[in-house]
Amino acid sequence: MSYFDVPAIKYEGPKSKNPFAFKYYNPEEIVMGKTMKDQCRFAMSYWHTFTYMGKDPFGGDTMFRPWDNTADEMEKAIERVHAAFEFMEKMQIPFFCFHDVDIAPRAATLKETNERLDVIVKVIKEEMARTGIKCLWGTTNAFGDDKFVHGAGTSCNATVFAYAAAQIKKAMEITKELGGVNYVFWGGREGYETLLNTDTGLELDNLARLLRMAVDYAKEIGFEGQLLIEPKPKEPTKHQYDFDAATVMAFLRKYDLQDYFKLNIEANHATLAQHTFQHELNMCRINGMLGSVDANQGDPMLGWDTDQFPTNVYDTTLAMYEILLDGGFTKGGLNFDSKVRRGSFQEDDLFLAYIAGMDTFARGLKVAAALLEDKVFENFKAERYASYKEGIGYDIIHDRVGFKELEAYALENGVTKNTSGRQEMLEMILNQYIMEV
Ligand code: XUL
Ligand code: CO
Secondary structure (H helix, E strand, O other), rough: OOOOOOOOEEEEEOOOOOOOEEEOOOOOOEOOOOOOHHHHHHHEEEEHHHHOOOOEEOOOOOOOOOOOOOOOOHHHHHHHHHHHHHHHHHHHOOOEEEHHHHHOOOOHHHHHHHHHHHHHHHHHHHHHHHOOOOOEEEOOOOOOOOHHHOOOOOOOOHHHHHHHHHHHHHHHHHHHHHHHHOOOOOOOEEEEEEEHHHHHHHHHHHHHHHHHHHHHHHHOOOOOOEEEEEEOOOOOOOOOOOOOOOHHHHHHHHOOOOOOEEEEEEHHHHHHOOOHHHHHHHHHHHOEEEEEEEEOOOOOOOOOOOEEOOOHHHHHHHHHHHHHHHHOOOOEEEOOOOOOOOOOHHHHHHHHHHHHHHHHHHHHHHHHHHHHHHHHHHHHHHHHHHOOOOOOHHHHHHOOOOOOHHHHHHHHHHHOOOOOHHHHHHHHHHHHHHHHH
């Protein structure tokens, strides 16, 4: 049974006019010592691709999928697995990411929900064996259900905390069963609406407790995947505790959890926090905390998480630049946490959207590699900070001097002339690489 009247997507090169072909993503092409496939490690998000039906706050579904053509919820879930693997195969996407509720519908009880998960996990495993497609990460949806109205790990209701822990336990077990390379924590409702009713101290301590339990349980069941936290500043709550990379890293250090977690950086979450995507990746990189990426883009005119497919080569170039400087992905990858617009409701729109996203990252990868190979910015930076290579600068960065020595130096020598930061020149060169590579 085939659900998509679309041929397998192939690389045809930049001159191709075929919308159903890659123009830049050439999976076997070597870029900086690895194939593009291994550099990008693209993943499909199960939720946006197979459970998002086009709803928005003002209207219902617009996407009526052929694989959803049954009233039986479990039958539907099984058909979705088949459709998802057909899609990934045709798209040459090597990984997928999922929430527990994406793959199996929640039942009336936890026990029954877990049984449903086991049924679907078996089907997924068969499809994984058939296709060789792997799981990049699993996660828990502990935010959608009404019991999580006041949070999960940060709920004021201890029984909800317990329920969230139980749900995470099962999601970790199935992620392990599926060979997941990472496990993600996105605290969908871990935040607050008003401080008038919120004990932030207790809530943050509890969030750390929940994460500590996850670390312990991962060890107990032998789950060797990387644990990841995904920062987001707002939405759904007014203030999310995992605001941005810097906030999450400070939180992890406070609770001595920094050795067990890395970060999953999402482009649109960065922009919601008033940072660039590159900034968030950069902060992770310099702290050795870059784990994985949720690839998408926001709309600069809108203040919410639009989760659009990434089409901005400028941003993907600078993102790939940070990722390559970090040594490239090891366990992480580029998960398209992106959804087609409500008006793009045809099945083949899914293909066009992923092609656009994959080509944009592939192009960004090549430009970033060229910039790095030519050391365009790295040489400039080395020169810009050259004053720390000798003399007083050398003493400063080797912690050999304090205020008194520096005062003596300043009294004696004054300062040398500053030189231009040459921002416009660097931007001009960046443009040239984007247009010419
Ligand atoms: C929400 C978001 C989530 C996480 C996984 O903004 O990004 O889909 O990636 O829960
Ligand atoms: Co995300």
